[in-house]
Amino acid sequence: MQRRSRGINTxxxxxxxxxxxxxxxxxxxxxxxxxxxxxxxxxxxxxPLLSSCLSVEKCYQxxxxxxxxxxxxxxxxxxxxxxxxxxxxxxxxxxxxxxxxRKFACIIPTFSLLTGVVYLLxxxxxxxxxxxxxxxxxxxxxxxxxxxxLKVLNNHYCPGGFVNVLGFPVPNKFACWAELVAIHFISPxxxxxxxxxxxxxxxxxxxxxxKKVVETCTGIFSSNVGYPGHHYYFNSSGSSGYQGYxxxxxxxxxxxxxxxxxxxxxxxxxxxxLERALRASLRDRGNSRSSPPPYGFRLSPEEEMRRQRLQRFxxx
Numbered sequence: 298m299q300r301r302s303r304g305i306n307t308x309x310x311x312x313x314x315x316x317x318x319x320x321x322x323x324x325x326x327x328x329x330x331x332x333x334x335x336x337x338x339x340x341x342x343x344x345p346l347l348s349s350c351l352s353v354e355k356c357y358q359x360x361x362x363x364x365x366x367x368x369x370x371x372x373x374x375x376x377x378x379x380x381x382x383x384x385x386x387x388x389x390x391x392x393x394x395x396x397x398x399r400k401f402a403c404i405i406p407t408f409s410l411l412t413g414v415v416y417l418l419x420x421x422x423x424x425x426x427x428x429x430x431x432x433x434x435x436x437x438x439x440x441x442x443x444x445x446x447l448k449v450l451n452n453h454y455c456p457g458g459f460v461n462v463l464g465f466p467v468p469n470k471f472a473c474w475a476e477l478v479a480i481h482f483i484s485p486x487x488x489x490x491x492x493x494x495x496x497x498x499x500x501x502x503x504x505x506x507x508k509k510v511v512e513t514c515t516g517i518f519s520s521n522v523g524y525p526g527h528h529y530y531f532n533s534s535g536s537s538g539y540q541g542y543x544x545x546x547x548x549x550x551x552x553x554x555x556x557x558x559x560x561x562x563x564x565x566x567x568x569x570x571l572e573r574a575l576r577a578s579l580r581d582r583g584n585s586r587s588s589p590p591p592y593g594f595r596l597s598p599e600e601e602m603r604r605q606r607l608q609r610f611x612x613x
Contacts, residue, residue, distance in 0.1 A: 308375030309339065312382050319386065327402045328389025332382055335440060338370040339378050346371060350436035351413050351491075353420050358433070365413040368438050381440045388447045395454055403514035404450075405443070407507070408498055412442040415494035423490070437488040442495035448473045449499025473499070 316324070316332065324332070343349065349367035356364050372378040393401040416437060424432035452469050459466040462475040463483075473496050481489050501507040 306375035308377075308379030309336070312336070312379045315383055315386065319390075324386070324390065325393040325398055325401075327398050327405065328386065328393050331385060331389060331405055335370055335372070335378065335382055335385075339372055339375070342371055343367060344371075346373060346438055347436070350438040351416060352436040353417055353424065353433040355436070356417055357421070365410055368413060369409045369440050369443055371438050372440070373438060377439055381444060384444050385440065385447075388444060388451055391451055392447060392454075400511060400515045403511045404447075404502075407511055407514070408443045408446045408495075408502075409440075411498045411501070411507070412446055412491070412494045415497050416442060416488075416491050419490045419494055435488070435490070437491040439488075439491075441487070442491040442498075445473060445477070445492045445495030446499035446502070448476070449496055449503060453499075453503040 313336075321329065344367060349364060349371045351364050351368040355361045372381065389401070392404075396404070420432045420435055424430055452472055456470055458469050460469060460472045461467075462472065463479050465475075467475040477489070477492050477496060480487055480492065498507070502511065
């Protein structure tokens with residue numbers, strides 16, 4: 298096992314600050330475990346990146362199939378980890394709250410493996426169609442393919458509204474496709490096929506047979522883990538628990554999670570939060586010797602007053 302020793306990892310420090318700002322008790326267990334696992338493998342990689350990244354040549358031609366397990370959990374650097382895990386933090390909170398921890402615990406490993414398989418198929422098809430062997434050698438690493446799959450789920454359960462992509466309003470149902478293109482304009486070195494594989498896996502869940510596979514997996518563990526029909530919920534004061542699920546709501550149990558969830562997201566959508574974090578990190582990279590600007594989701598004075606009003610209202 299190789300331990301990283303590259304000095305101060307600014308991205309990792311910022312990620313930990315975001316996690317503690319949200320509050321450990323406000324992060325549901327599967328999401329928290331996924332964050333912890335990725336951070337652990339960043340600090341203690343099982344193999345170097347060149348031995349853990351995913352490619353047709355290494356997996357299929359050289360039978361190194363363990364890369365399917367290793368590649369989603371390894372990241373190129375601390376900034377790669379930071380942006381992926383901040384995205385995972387908010388997607389995980391939204392989806393695990395809605396789907397329940399058991400189902401979400403089946404979704405994460407299923408999506409991780411399938412995204413890798415679909416990525417290999419895409420690269421193999423491109424190599425054959427374009428008659429270019431370089432596609433077989435393209436090596437991808439990181440959790441972003443899984444995040445694109447989760448993005449499809451999130452948009453499926455919240456179909457209305459618009460998101461801001463590079464300053465343009467995009468309907469929610471098309472957001473993942475717009476982000477797929479936008480990311481590769483901003484960062485050409487990212488894996489287009491890896492992100493596309495994630496979108497396809499997400500569509501296999503929302504419009505294909507994958508949902509039944511996950512539900513079968515969930516049913517296998519339902520008799521041994523947790524309580525059927527209970528969903529995680531959160532509040533801004535830091536406490537957590539479970540609430541019963543009622544299809545049409547029920548007395549004393551709202552259908553959705555408590556509305557004060559916005560207290561620690563400042564009322565911003567996930568895309569607006571990530572855009573704010575990206576702008577802040579780019580400013581910091583351009584001013585490395587000056588004091589760093591606020592990162593991530595730190596509340597402005599007006600947003601802090603809003604949060605305090607919400608807390609007083611919830612305390613009544």
